[in-house]
Amino acid sequence: MQHYSISPNEAIVSFWKNRNLISTLVQRDVIGRYRGSVMGILWSFFNPVFMLLVYTFVFSVVFKAKWNAGSDSKTEFALVLFAGLIVFNLFSECISRAPTLILSNVNYVKKVVFPLEILPWVVLGSALFHTVISLLVWLVAYLIFFGMPNLTVLLLPLIFFPLIMFIMGVSWTLASLGVYLRDVSQFVSVITTVLMFLSPIFYPIGALPEQYQKFLLINPLTTAIENTRAILFWGKVPDMGIFAIYVFGALTIAWLGFAWFQKTRKGFADVI
Structure with a gap:
């Protein structure tokens, strides 16, 4: 029986060795989504x-909502909210597809010697394509309403790195569990919805009573959302100490x- 290495180096080597295949599959996934429209x-x-x-x-206009009490901007709330949604949508798209990744690619499991571990990278690549488009829309909107974006936007790849690593870890786990437990996709759908409202997307952390704020910080998406907003809208560099802990985690x-x-993965072929 074939042995599959669990070394972190193997994950890096697999990604680099199959980078062209991943790129091709990402393009096919993106184009296939809009085929026929x-x-x-x-x-x-x-x-x-x-x-x-x-x-x-x-x-x-309708709710006259303001993210900060002292702000008179009518578009601030929308842009701050949209920045949070960009992060959540990246996470949600990858996680919601992860449980069925192997099941929807049965031919790769049974008929072909295929590096199955790259499938979550393909989904992530497709999701990142849409994330980049959304970020460009956000930046254009900021340029129109507030002027030149802050130079801190250049830190965005750095801020997204731990989020991407977190997404990949969860995706690999769910992709495997989805083979053995077919209810995982339903469970993930519920958890994703819950996480959306337990993340500071539609409200600032400060809007919660102090005793509840610590529970919100347990949510792994909170740090990513707050850091993204900090560099995109507020022009602030995140706390590097907290960021380092986030990267390690x-x-x-x-x-x-x-x-x-x-x-x-050894048992995929038997179960499918």
């Missing part, structure tokens, strides 16, 4: 534009997820 891939641009317009109208989860996937 009249506007095609342009939908990836118009969707975030439409959502941003809706958020701006609803929260600035994300890398640990990524390795544990990869190790679990490698340990359990």
Whole structure:
């Protein structure tokens, strides 16, 4: 029986060795999503534009919501909220697809010698494509309403790194569990919805009573959302101490997820 290494180095080597295959599969995934539609891939641009317009109208005109009590900006709430949603949508798209990744690619399991561990990278690549489009829409909106974005936006790849590692760790775990437990996708759907409301997307952390704020900080998405907002909108560099802890935790989860996937993949063909 073939032995699959659980070493963190194996995860890196596999990604690098199969980078061209991953790129090809990502392109196929993105293009396939819009195949048959009249506007095609342009939908990836118009969707975030439409959502941003809706958020701006609803929260600035209908609810007259303000993120900070001292702010008179009508678009601030919409942009701050949208920045949080960009992070959550990246997480949600990857996690919701993870449980069925292996089940929807049975041919790769049974008929072909295929590096199954790259499938979560493909989903992540597709999700990142849409995330980049949404970020471009956000930056254009900020440019229109507030002027030149802060130079701290250049830190975005650094801020997204631990989030990506966390997503990969969870995706590897769920992709494996989904083979053995078919109810995982239903469970993930519920948890994703709960996480959306337990993350500081529609409200600032300070809006909660102090005794509840510590529970919100347990949510791994909270740090990513807050750091993204800090560099995009407020022009602030996140606390590097907290960020370092977040990176370490994300890398640990990524390795544990990869190790679990490698340990359990031997039985995929038998179960499917």
